[in-house]
Amino acid sequence: MSQKVRVRFAPSPTGPLHIGGVRTALYNYLFAKKHGGDFLLRIEDTDQNRYVEGAEAYIIEALNWLNIPYDEGPGKEKDCGPYRQSERKSSYKKYADALVASGNAYYAFDTSEELEAHRKDHEAKGKTFIYNWHNRLKLKNSLVFSAAETQQKIDNGEDYVIRFKSPENETLYLRDIIRGKMQVETSILDDKVLFKSDGMPTYHLANIVDDHLMEISHVIRGEEWLPSLALHVLLYRAFDWDAPQFAHLPLILKPTGNGKLSKRDGDKMGFPVFPLQWKTTDGDIFSGYREDGYLPEAVVNMLAFLGWNPGTEQEIFSLEELVNTFDLERVHKAGAKFDPEKTKWFQHQYLQKVTDEPLATAFKELLQKKNIAAETKNLVKITSLLKERATFVGDLWEQGSFFFEAPSNFDAKAVDKAFKPETPRLLQKVISILTTAEDFSAENLSEHIKAWITSENIGFGKVMMPLRLALVGEMKGPDVFEIISLLGKDESIARIQKAITFIG
Structure with missing residues (x-):
């Protein structure tokens, strides 16, 4: 690629960023970083009626949070700013006028x-009304009226x-990098409005002008824009x-x-x-991956595979590995089915990679919310014992609440x-x-109790099952001797005694 790679993510600030949009941003980011290029954020806010307060800050x-920040955009101004379309609006009219002057566009006064009325008339005859070459000379526009x-x-x-x-x-x-060669007959295209009566x-x-002025080399966007591709290519040609x-x-x-996958499907x-x-301003709350306890690396890895x-x-790919491996040629044409269970699988894999100390810190914060005090040293050990079965930090409590509260x-x-x-x-x-x-270490306790069981020729299950039940309240948890060692002598004996009383 001789031209410098410059890509942009151009969302409208009309609400929260759906994961479909996040994936578009991710693929743009990966492509830019792989080719040593720039990743731009442009806020497409020309439709002020749909503007939602806080949406732009949310996008950023x-x-x-996902560790895919933009190189240029709002707050990171460089030569191609401003990066909000509403702040660029004064520049668009001259481009629209230039197209009129070159005969590639015209004024329409309908x-x-x-x-x-035209639409309804067509519908009554079983036709569809399209404003284009076959009827534009019968309508009210500058192709019909004289210049004066x-x-x-x-x-x-x-x-x-x-x-x-x-x-x-x-x-x-x-030509599309993912879909290959396509052809369109221009006679089926309508004469799209480029400039509205409200001066916007x-x-x-706006999209074509901004992409040109921002020197965008590759436009990577959702397939909902595929029907606009012919018009966009024709606009580039019209501007030369x-x-x-x-x-x-x-x-x-x-x-x-x-x-x-829609915005309402998740909840x-x-x-x-x-x-x-x-x-929302109405008080509705839509859940997010961050607040639900997902790690950003897990979300990125999951989205990359969609x-x-x-x-x-x-x-399992780190962000760096994704950058090195990502290739647009390997993106599928067919839709990608979202799999919530696979997302949890990625989360589980990434939680296992987190070292015990930071995980214990996150667990400690969760315990503090429950008004439970815990020694950090013990908590690191408890975390290491529980994390293998955990997918979220919250699962550490589900798996190991018995360490802090007797059953x-x-x-x-x-x-x-x-x-x-x-x-x-x-x-x-x-x-x-x-x-x-x-010596109240797990190793020593294990050695002594197992030696007694063996010498008395007792079945292991006859001791180990009730012992676990006495300590935990159910048949779950890590190694029994690790549990006893961490609970300590007094607490362990008190729990076993309670079980004996219960049986009696």
Whole structure:
């Protein structure tokens, strides 16, 4: 690639950033970093009616949390700013006028009522109304009026839009990095509005002008923009500018595979579809991956695989590995089905990679919210014992609450299985071994209790099952002797004694 790679993520600040948008940002980021290029953030806020307070800050915070920050954009101004379209609006009119002057666009004075009447008339005849080559000379525009008449209407303050003049009979040959070669007959295209009567450009004009002025080399965006590709390529040609290369990403589908994953699906189906939690002005709260306890690395790894694969068996990729391996040519055309369970699998893998100390710190914060004090030294050890079965920090509590609170009752099914008539006698012997033990390490306790079980020729399950049940309240948890060692002599004996009383 001779031209410097420059890509942009260009969301509209109309609400929280859906994971489909996050994946678009991620693929742009990976592509830019792989090729030593720049990743820009542009806020496309020309539609002020749909602007939502706080959405822009949310987008920036989400990218930073995921560790895929932009190089240029709001707050990181460089030569191509400003990076909000609303702050660039004064520049678009001259580009629209230039297209009119070159014969590639025209002024249209049709009112919305007149266009609606045309639509209804067509519908009544079983047709679809399209404003283009086949009827534009019968409508109210500067292709029909003389230059003087057109100017008079503008001077009189009549509302007008500027429409693109689509070519009549041409086969347009297009190329997409992901989808390959395509062709479009220009006669089916409508003459899209480029500039509105309120003095604002439409998405199509602003997008092309900004991408050109920001020297964007590759446009990587969602497949919902595929129908606009022909118009965008024609606009580049009309301006006599080099077009960037295009890549249209596949949709992210619902877990069922039917239809696009929507903003409301997550809370309906019990998983987040936003990177961060979002609170609406009405008080609705939409869950986010960060607040649900996911690690950003796990979310990035999961998103990378939604539509792309490296062509190998490897699934766990650091961000650096993703940058080195990512290739747009390996992005699929077909939609990618979202799998909440796979997302949890990634989270579990990444939690295992976190060292015990920071995990224990996060666990300590959770315990403090429950008003439970815990020694850091013990907590690091407890964390190391529990983390293998944990997917989230919250699971450490689910798996190991018994370390901090004695069980208030015993699991009924386990009681039937573990507590037998001879159990009190056996547990009493365990108490006597613990009472005399000076070295209370897990290794020493294990050695002494197992030696006694072996010498008396008792089945291990007859001692170990009731012992676990006495300490934990159910049949779960790490090694029993690790539990005893961490609980300490007094607490362990008290719990075993309580079980003996319960059986009696």
